[in-house]
Amino acid sequence: MLALGKLLELTLAGREPAEKTQLTVEGVRMRWLSEGALEVRPPEARDNGLDLLLSAGIHGNETAPIELLDRLLHDIARGDLKPRARILFLFGNPEAIRKGERFIEQDVNRLFNGRHEQSSGSEALRACELERLAASFFSVPDRQRLHYDLHTAIRGSKIEQFALYPWKEGRQHSRLELARLRAAGMEAVLLQNKPSIVFSSYTYDKLGAESFTLELGKARPFGQNAGVNVSLLETRLKQIIEGTEPEMAEHGLDGLQLFSVAREIIKHSDSFRLNLPADIENFSELDVGYVLAEDLANTRWIIEEQGARIIFPNPKVKNGLRAGILIVPTTDENLA
Numbered sequence: 001m002l003a004l005g006k007l008l009e010l011t012l013a014g015r016e017p018a019e020k021t022q023l024t025v026e027g028v029r030m031r032w033l034s035e036g037a038l039e040v041r042p043p044e045a046r047d048n049g050l051d052l053l054l055s056a057g058i059h060g061n062e063t064a065p066i067e068l069l070d071r072l073l074h075d076i077a078r079g080d081l082k083p084r085a086r087i088l089f090l091f092g093n094p095e096a097i098r099k100g101e102r103f104i105e106q107d108v109n110r111l112f113n114g115r116h117e118q119s120s121g122s123e124a125l126r127a128c129e130l131e132r133l134a135a136s137f138f139s140v141p142d143r144q145r146l147h148y149d150l151h152t153a154i155r156g157s158k159i160e161q162f163a164l165y166p167w168k169e170g171r172q173h174s175r176l177e178l179a180r181l182r183a184a185g186m187e188a189v190l191l192q193n194k195p196s197i198v199f200s201s202y203t204y205d206k207l208g209a210e211s212f213t214l215e216l217g218k219a220r221p222f223g224q225n226a227g228v229n230v231s232l233l234e235t236r237l238k239q240i241i242e243g244t245e246p247e248m249a250e251h252g253l254d255g256l257q258l259f260s261v262a263r264e265i266i267k268h269s270d271s272f273r274l275n276l277p278a279d280i281e282n283f284s285e286l287d288v289g290y291v292l293a294e295d296l297a298n299t300r301w302i303i304e305e306q307g308a309r310i311i312f313p314n315p316k317v318k319n320g321l322r323a324g325i326l327i328v329p330t331t332d333e334n335l336a
């Protein structure tokens with residue numbers, strides 16, 4: 001296999017490859033751009049006009065998505081997977097991946113859309129570099145742009161695989177993209193309704209891509225991901241890469257559950273208390289009247305929404321950051 005197919009090994013070893021560009025037997029060009037960043041370009045005659053950004057390891061301990069991208073890259077480097085799309089593979093936070101930690105000093109996925117400019121340290125620099133790599137990749141006009149930022153979650157979930165779809169003023173969420181996610185095994189999608197500072201929001205808002213954060217199961221160390229079943233997603237990604245995706249019935253969301261954000265729970269101070277059991281699962285329902293959280297100056301977060309559920313509850317985040325999202329079921333009536 002070509003050395004550049006071993007991007008993960010290079011990244012884990014903190015090594016720069018001697019040769020920055022290599023050609024596969026199929027004439028596919030692989031180009032190492034920076035640590036954890038590799039561009040794959042099909043021969044011009046085979047290029048189908050899709051630019052696909054696949055990122056994982058924005059959180060260093062979320063290894064199932066990293067292993068998935070590693071398998072795709074190996075297949076491409078061996079000539080077993082024949083891309084018709086241009087692809088950018090990104091391993092988001094190499095230092096944290098090496099340490100098996102979510103982050104080292106600060107969460108990279110809270111540093112996009114300009115936030116890194118108000119910060120410092122290696123993770124702020126990395127967020128800036130990821131923005132630059134994505135912007136350069138998505139700078140070619142008249143091409144389709146798609147970004148999947150792959151994650152696994154801290155806790156178990158009543159709905160195992162789901163996506164978060166960013167928001168931008170004046171832009172509608174695409175029914176066709178939701179059908180594609182359904183076919184890729186996603187059981188639910190959270191439709192965001194305000195701007196955000198995560199990677200997928202940056203590529204959606206600033207670079208015009210169709211972008212999603214995908215949650216694929218529970219985070220575990222390398223080699224222990226048998227419980228994370230990514231087979232439907234992997235099959236779909238291979239079809240997208242090779243341009244062999246079956247036709248999608250535009251209206252067929254096929255049981256995909258849709259949610260919208262009711263409120264983001266923000267931790268304001270060290271006095272913040274989240275009144276949930278430590279092992280609560282994502283998508284757990286909360287009753288109206290329940291006191292979800294308490295903070296400084298007797299601030300209380302009380303459930304007012306019928307059918308409210310909680311995702312990503314985390315009282316350990318830094319002050320000023322999201323300590324959970326309250327979501328409610330929604331319909332497909334505003335989709336484009």
Ligand SMILES: O=C(O)CCC(=O)N[C@@H](CCC(=O)O)C(=O)O
Nearest residue numbers: 109151153154155164198213312
């Ligand atoms: O399990 C958790 O609490 C977090 C899992 C995770 O990393 N999720 C992403 C979601 C990004 C988004 O809002 O689109 C994150 O929190 O960064």
Ligand SMILES: [Zn+2]
Nearest residue numbers: 059062151152
């Ligand atoms: Zn994550």
